[in-house]
Amino acid sequence: MHFRKQISTLYLIEVIFNVAFFILCGLADLKNFSRTEIFDYSYKISVIDFSSFSILRVGLLSVVYLCGISRPLWPTILLSVVTLILVISKAVFFFGFSPINFFFKDIIIVTNFIFAIFEWYVVHVANRRAHRKEExxxxxxxxxxxxxxxxxxxxxxxxxxxxxxxxxxxxxxxxxxxxxxxxxxxxxxxxxxxxxxxxxxxxxxxxxxxxxxxxxxxxxxxxxxxxxxxxxxxxxxxxxxxxxxxxxxxxxxxxxxxxxxxxxxxxxxxxxxxxxxxxxxxxxxxxxxxxxxxxxxxxxxxxxxxxxxxxxxxxxxxxxxxxxxxxxxxxxxxxxxxxxxxxxxxxxxxxxxxxxxxxxxxxxxxxxxxxxxxxxxxxxxxxxxxxxxxxxxxxxxxxxxxxxxxxxxxxxxxxxxxxxxxxxxxxxxxxxxxxxxxxxxxxxxxxxxxxxxxxxxxxxxxxxxxxxxxxxxxxxxxxxxxxxxxxxxxxxxxxxxxxxxxxxxxxxxxxxxxxxxxx
Known part of the structure; x- marks a missing residue:
């Protein structure tokens, strides 16, 4: 599989994970379950899985640009900066160093979700255009x-x-x-x-x-x-x-x-x-x-x-x-x-x-x-x-x-x-x-x-x-x-x-x- 397809698939997986995470949080509110337990397990899984994926994404996005496959430069810079911020935020939350309450955690999750969709859209559309360009x-x-x-x-x-x-x-x-x-x-x-x-x-x-x-x-x-x-x-x-x-x-x-x-x-x-x-x-x-x-x-x-x-x-x-x-x-x-x-x-x-x-x-x-x-x-x-x-x-x-x-x-x-x-x-x-x-x-x-x-x-x-x-x-x-x-x-x-x-x-x-x- 071409590595640009792999990037697109990676973004899609993260979108699906975030959707599932939102559903779990919604069910917790409806059933009066403690959101703390969901955050303890689901969010830690998110950090373990997607912090490493996010670092990989920064590298792959750079490769996409440096190899002359994706233009212009600004999506690469923007997505890389936001991804790094999310990685740092996830790491802080994971190790328990943050006094930030759940409201700010929700903001981080929503931001991560939005940019995961945006990244997937940018690369996926670039893929489709690449298909059509030479054809x-x-x-x-x-x-x-x-x-x-x-x-x-x-x-x-x-x-x-x-x-x-x-x-x-x-x-x-x-x-x-x-x-x-x-x-x-x-x-x-x-x-x-x-x-x-x-x-x-x-x-x-x-x-x-x-x-x-x-x-x-x-x-x-x-x-x-x-x-x-x-x-x-x-x-x-x-x-x-x-x-x-x-x-x-x-x-x-x-x-x-x-x-x-x-x-x-x-x-x-x-x-x-x-x-x-x-x-x-x-x-x-x-x-x-x-x-x-x-x-x-x-x-x-x-x-x-x-x-x-x-x-x-x-x-x-x-x-x-x-x-x-x-x-x-x-x-x-x-x-x-x-x-x-x-x-x-x-x-x-x-x-x-x-x-x-x-x-x-x-x-x-x-x-x-x-x-x-x-x-x-x-x-x-x-x-x-x-x-x-x-x-x-x-x-x-x-x-x-x-x-x-x-x-x-x-x-x-x-x-x-x-x-x-x-x-x-x-x-x-x-x-x-x-x-x-x-x-x-x-x-x-x-x-x-x-x-x-x-x-x-x-x-x-x-x-x-x-x-x-x-x-x-x-x-x-x-x-x-x-x-x-x-x-x-x-x-x-x-x-x-x-x-x-x-x-x-x-x-x-x-x-x-x-x-x-x-x-």
């Missing part, structure tokens, strides 16, 4: 019908840079383009990344990563290049990123990673990376000149409160999709695949940032379902930090038949089911539900379609966790997604599918790609 569906505005300036402003605000080089804190930020050809033969993944892996504000670096997937033959070409801090130019006013002339903005992106670039220095520490890419000294060259037009408004995969901070408080990394479905045009070339014309490619432009790469994070994106061009899906399995505790979450945002269904609250995410299995095919099964419908899905991709990337910092050293093991990023754009939707009440079933054109990303430190191949 609320809204119509998705048609971007083509929006004012061009309004559309640009909306996308620009979603792409606002969160990086602040004046603050010396660990930080990572990514701007990513993903696109797949209409015939699902080719796909590309281009990532502009700048980061500060330490608390030294002079250790800021940047990198550009480009991949071209031949989905038909399961071949890939990869290029990666690092850049110094003085080669990075970021606009804080609008979406305009430049890394030594390689640019990305709301209109598109162009750039080039050259042969024998600065990605690797040939040291032994880089050899595993080079071997896994099947390249030597970055011999691959990739050039891109891409334009994209968004056909949907930005998609928020997490709750809105997480986006208010430059660095999310409870999540290591957070993402937003300013353009969840884009039409791409332009050109893409490499020394391996040659020139590729981009015409009618479908994909997305996304933006993510945080204090580090979380482990065991799974992310999936569908920009277009078969025969359902306007339907999109984003899912993530991640970990949220609740003080010293961590909890697994599965979050989902579905745009379905021009409506947006958000199942992305902490409450809903902690109750959803998510499981991934590795083998010749990587299968990610998930299940969640709301008051409107239940959802059951599968995102799968062949093992051979994945590429693995040991995560590096600006000194070309592998990103290692506390256990000194390498953290890997695995990704593919050849995943297949099947989603079953069952409407409540009518039990109407709808199954939508996207075949071999979905994005599937895994961040883990449990094994390397070679070990995965042996499974």
């Amino acid at each position: 609320h569906t809204k119509f998705v505005p048609n971007v083509s019908e929006m004012d061009p300036q309004e559309k640009k402003k909306l996308i620009e605000s979603s792409n606002k840079c969160r990086f602040n080089n004046k603050k010396s804190k660990r930080f990572y930020e990514n701007y990513t383009l993903r696109a797949t050809s209409p015939d699902s033969k080719f796909a590309t993944w281009i990532n502009y990344h700048f980061f500060n892996p330490s608390k030294d504000k002079n250790s800021i670096s940047a990198e550009i990563f480009a991949i071209i997937f031949d989905l038909e033959n399961d071949e890939k070409t990869v290029a990666r290049q690092f850049f110094r801090q003085d080669q990075l130019n970021i606009s804080q006013e609008k979406f305009d990123i430049s890394i030594q002339g390689n640019k990305m903005s709301s209109n598109g992106a162009y750039g080039k990673i050259e042969e024998n670039g600065e990605a690797f220095d040939g040291s032994s520490d880089n050899e595993p990376l080079i071997n896994e890419f099947n390249i030597e000294n970055n011999q691959n060259e990739i050039t891109w000149d891409i334009s994209f037009t968004s056909t949907q408004v930005p998609l928020l995969l997490y709750e809105e409160e997480h986006y208010a901070r430059s660095v999310p408080k409870q999540l290591k990394m957070i993402s937003i999709c300013p353009s969840p479905r884009c039409d791409f045009g332009g050109s893409l070339s490499s020394n391996y695949f040659g020139e590729l014309e981009i015409d009618g490619w479908i994909g997305s432009q996304s933006h993510s940032w945080g204090s580090g790469y979380p482990t065991d994070r799974f992310f999936g994106q569908v920009c277009q379902f078969d025969s359902r061009e306007k339907n999109t899906l984003e899912i993530v399995s991640t970990t949220i930090e609740l003080g010293c505790l961590t909890k697994k979450l599965f979050l989902m945002v579905l745009r379905y038949e021009e409506k947006e269904i958000k199942l992305n609250s902490v409450y809903r995410g902690s109750h959803a089911k998510s499981e991934i299995t590795f083998g010749n095919v990587f299968n990610w099964r998930f299940q969640t539900e709301s008051n409107v419908a239940s959802f059951e899905g599968l995102l799968s991709a062949p093992r051979d379609s994945f590429i693995t990337i040991p995560l590096l910092n600006n000194t070309n050293k592998k990103n290692k966790n506390s256990n000194n093991t390498t953290r890997h990023l695995l990704l593919t754009q050849k995943a297949t997604c099947t989603l079953k939707i069952v409407e409540r009440g009518t039990e109407k079933v709808d199954i939508i599918k996207a075949n071999e054109k979905c994005f599937f990303e895994i961040i883990t430190d449990e094994f390397s790609f070679n070990e995965i191949e042996e499974i």
Whole structure:
């Protein structure tokens, strides 16, 4: 049971106890019994049971607020203060130190009763609102019908840079383009990344990563290049990123990673990376000149409160999709695949940032379902930090038949089911539900379609966790997604599918790609 439900149940028990206590006192008055005996037994039971409960309530209410589950702050402060007063009063009465007569004892009991009801109401209503919050569906505005300036402003605000080089804190930020050809033969993944892996504000670096997937033959070409801090130019006013002339903005992106670039220095520490890419000294060259037009408004995969901070408080990394479905045009070339014309490619432009790469994070994106061009899906399995505790979450945002269904609250995410299995095919099964419908899905991709990337910092050293093991990023754009939707009440079933054109990303430190191949 979710701990917020436990709090609500605890308050309800106290309300019932106080009601029973009032009934006993009333019967005593009617039958001319001595109220002293009732107070001696019933009130002592009340003190023993609910003084400890009251202390627990103060702690739990604080947890509710600190974990970002209940707003605003004033109910927490008010209820905590009153509860502490009641605890002290009960303790004084219990040990017989108070000369206060029964009239004042009755006042304390009545006050305790009223605030028990009030506390229960506050938390119970918050619970009900939490249920409904993510289950609320809204119509998705048609971007083509929006004012061009309004559309640009909306996308620009979603792409606002969160990086602040004046603050010396660990930080990572990514701007990513993903696109797949209409015939699902080719796909590309281009990532502009700048980061500060330490608390030294002079250790800021940047990198550009480009991949071209031949989905038909399961071949890939990869290029990666690092850049110094003085080669990075970021606009804080609008979406305009430049890394030594390689640019990305709301209109598109162009750039080039050259042969024998600065990605690797040939040291032994880089050899595993080079071997896994099947390249030597970055011999691959990739050039891109891409334009994209968004056909949907930005998609928020997490709750809105997480986006208010430059660095999310409870999540290591957070993402937003300013353009969840884009039409791409332009050109893409490499020394391996040659020139590729981009015409009618479908994909997305996304933006993510945080204090580090979380482990065991799974992310999936569908920009277009078969025969359902306007339907999109984003899912993530991640970990949220609740003080010293961590909890697994599965979050989902579905745009379905021009409506947006958000199942992305902490409450809903902690109750959803998510499981991934590795083998010749990587299968990610998930299940969640709301008051409107239940959802059951599968995102799968062949093992051979994945590429693995040991995560590096600006000194070309592998990103290692506390256990000194390498953290890997695995990704593919050849995943297949099947989603079953069952409407409540009518039990109407709808199954939508996207075949071999979905994005599937895994961040883990449990094994390397070679070990995965042996499974």
